[in-house]
Amino acid sequence: MTSLRSRLNAGSYLAFLVWALVLVALLPDSHLGPLLALVVAFGWLTGRGGLQVLASRRLWMFLLSTLAVTPFILGEADVRWGLLRLSRDGLETGFWMALRAATLMLAFGVSVAALSLAQMMHLFDRLGLRGLGFALGVALNLGPTLHDTVEAAYHTLRLRGGLRRPIQTARLFLITVVANALRYGDDVVQAASARAFDPAAGTGRGEPALGRADRAFIAGLAALGVGLLLAG
């Protein structure tokens, strides 16, 4: 289980997400079951973290509400259940809609759960976008600083009676927050320069973005996708 996860890098998980998106959009309803099974199997094989989506109350509310509403709004009502008039066609359509949504959400959950920050930065590095990986790391660490900046600007303006002039205050607030965030950014630039960081000098250059296991995995995905589409 973990061996599959350790053999694949971020490129494979992104390819899996794109593969699932394309198939969800192209496959006929009757072939969604096998696709969902493949997505669940991949999620299970890569550590089950992505399948935690299945424990989400929000997901089930979303799917059940789709199933509950469609018999009333789709198709001709042909079944009477007490005071309610339902449509079998509507229920069937709702089932396929819920299955499609579940497949897509699971594929997204499985791919995202498998991608760590380090993997993403490594992928950007190998793609010659070392700077983007660096920017992602900086952005993730900026949260607390931005929080402090926003809080300080808001309380300063509030204590000076700024809330009485909301438009002018909003303008001042935005200028202050952006200016202070950029000033902090300048400190980060100095720190990076002091360490001789060069965004153009990728450490992963020379290494392929996709390893042998990734290429085999992507070829397998392509074959499975074509097979599912042809079977449709």
Add this chain to the structure above:
Amino acid sequence: MTSYTVRDWVYIAVFGALWGALELTLGAYLHVLFPPLANTFFTGLIMAGIGALIALVGRTFVPQTGAVLFIGIITALLKVLSLGGVKIGPVVAILAEVILMELALLSKASPARWRYVLAGALAVTWNFFHKFVMMRLLYGQGISEVYVKMVKEGSHTLGLDVRQAVAIIVVLFLLRVAVGAVAGWLGWDLGRLVARRLART
């Protein structure tokens, strides 16, 4: 990409983090405040307008092709890496918006206010099509039946002619164009105001 300096990447991180922080705080708050069916009209519109504003201010400080796209990628990744369940809709919206803004700003000429206005208008206009695209992706063919049924019943219940329904849709579309254009206009001004504050002009 070689023309990007360390400063450019740090500024991309700063604006990506600003947009991401707003998505994670204000976006989540608005989703709670407005019921899901109203998302297209309020939450998406507000978040797209603010996002376009921040990304376009960022473009003032990183005047390079692709800067807005990278700001959007950072924002989308922050959204993906944050806690709180499946968020495929906002991620698709953010990426579509930055691609549209980047297209509007794609020029070797020096930046102009009208390009910012166009970029903002295009970005927020995506909000109009977003729900349709996501519905098609999530629900497949069945969604077209839902729309037809809703329009028919809506026009019957409200006593509206279908032509008036079209007019309402046009107004909703133009509202997005206007909000986006204002975001672009303000983005141009705000960028210059901040640059002046930091004595960079």
